[in-house]
Amino acid sequence: MIAIDTNLLIYAHRAGVPENSAARRAIRKARSDARGWGIALPSIAEFWSVVTHPSSAGGPSPAKLAHAFLSALIVDAGAAVFVPREGFWERLARLAAGLHVQGPRVFDLQIALTAFESGASEIWTHDAAFAAIPGLLVHDPL
Numbered sequence: 001m002i003a004i005d006t007n008l009l010i011y012a013h014r015a016g017v018p019e020n021s022a023a024r025r026a027i028r029k030a031r032s033d034a035r036g037w038g039i040a041l042p043s044i045a046e047f048w049s050v051v052t053h054p055s056s057a058g059g060p061s062p063a064k065l066a067h068a069f070l071s072a073l074i075v076d077a078g079a080a081v082f083v084p085r086e087g088f089w090e091r092l093a094r095l096a097a098g099l100h101v102q103g104p105r106v107f108d109l110q111i112a113l114t115a116f117e118s119g120a121s122e123i124w125t126h127d128a129a130f131a132a133i134p135g136l137l138v139h140d141p142l
Helices: 006-013 020-031 041-051 063-076 088-099 105-117
Strands: 002-004 037-040 080-082 122-124 137-139
Touching: 002 020, 002 105, 006 020, 006 041, 006 063, 037 041, 037 105, 041 063, 041 080, 041 105, 080 105, 088 105, 105 122
Parallel strands: 002 037, 002 122, 037 080, 122 137
Antiparallel strands: none
C-alpha cells in the first residue's frame, strides 16, 4: 500500500506552486495502484494546518476548499485514512530514541509509523530528509 505524505497533498492542493502538476500526477498514479493507497491522519492534520494558516504562502485556503480537497481524495477517490493504534505513543517514543529522531522530524516519524502500522509498504514524499523507518520504502515521485 502507498502512503501519501503531507507535502504532496499541499502541492496538489496549491495550483500556484511549481510542483502542482507533478503532485497531482503522483496522486493519480497512487490511486490507480492495485496495492491501494492512503493518507495518515497526522498528514491530514498537518495539511489542514499549513493550507489554512493565515500567513500561508499564497494566502490561506478557506476551510470549505481544504475540506473539499480532502473529501475528493478520501470519499470520492477512496484513500484509506491511517490512524494510530493503541499504545502508539510508546512505539513512537521508542522508535524516535532508537533512530535518534529529534525536533520537527518527529512529525515525519509519526506519519511513517502510522502508515506502516496500517499496512503501507512505501511512502511517497518530496522531502529528501523524511524520517524513514525500517520496512517503509521512501519514494519521491516528483
